[in-house]
Amino acid sequence: MPNALEVRNLSVSYRGGIEALWSVDLDIEQGTMVALLGANGAGKTTILRAVSGMLGLEQGRIMAGTVRVFGESLQHLPPHKVVRHGLFHVREGRHVFGEMSVEDNLIAATYARASKAPTSAFDEIYEYFPRLGERRKQLAGYLSGGEQQMLALGRAIIADPRLVLLDEPSLGLAPKIIREIFEIIARIQAEKRLSILVVEQNASIALKYASQAYVIQNGRVVMQGSAREIQSSETMSALYLGGGVSHGAPARTEQVLEAH
Ligand code: ATP
Secondary structure (H helix, E strand, O other), X not given: XXXXXXXXXXXXXXXXXXXXXXXXEEEEOOOOEEEEEOOOOOOHHHHHHHHHOOOHHHOEEEEEEEEEEOOEEOOOOOHHHHHHHOEEEXXXXXXXXXXXXXXXXXXXXXXXXXXXXOHHHHHHHHHHOHHHHHOOXXXXXXXXXXXXXXXXXXXXXXXXXXXXXXXXXXXXXXXHHHHHHHHHHHHHHHHHOOEEEEEEOOHHHHHHHOOEEEEEEXXXXXXXXXXXXXXXXXXXXXXXXXXXXOOOOOOOEOOOOOOX
16 A cells, blocks of 8 residues: 655755755655644745645745655646645645635535535535534635634545645634644544645644654754654754753654754
8 A cells, every 4th residue: 555645855946046855755654644843944835835736836846856645646747636636735824715605615625526526525524614514605704713724624625635735724723723623633534534744833733633743944854753752752842842951862863953
């Protein structure tokens, strides 16, 4: 069984010679959630863009390496064709259509499906996110931040993907809503056996729900391991979680901070 995602030796540059990633290796086993952690500007979003084919829209280019989604290279495909291969990228900032109703936002996302969406697919979304059901006729622009994030996730699910890329689902949301959203993500993941790559600044919530994690710093993977290993790593805690002084060995690591 191929991995949901297999990234090998990936290097990416943006126009103007900005090198954003160096030799990144990353794997997601089918049906698992993997967290991508790291500070602002580390390169997390760039990894998602390279996987979903959106680099070109940002004047970025893969300089070396390969990306395989369920064993297949999608690098030659434009983003709208990539979604038909079961990959959905929920970009940072939610990106719902504010002038359209909740329901029309969901309908618009069905373009990405290989087959027409049955009515039950919408009912399923409203079952996962009852608040969206209650507001189905309301304009998306009037939803709260948390509800817009739910709608962005609903749009991903209605597209019927196998691999979902989530860019900072917790951004700007209150802790209670963040927990609620991650609970629903975990439920959907388990029920649909989805594979998920989630970028998060909120490391503690991501490590609670993901099974594996990668820490990115200055365009490189500086640490990888099980969520538990990363959570308990002293290096991680000093580096990123704002914890105490680090003396211990990191979790399975690529020699953390060697380049700095
Ligand atoms: P954040 O959490 O702030 O989104 P990130 O870890 O996702 O950070 P990226 O957005 O991937 O980081 O950025 C990695 C590097 O690439 C940064 O140096 C950034 O300035 C640069 N970069 C990102 N997008 C572009 C772009 N469209 N054009 C030029 N440089 C870019």
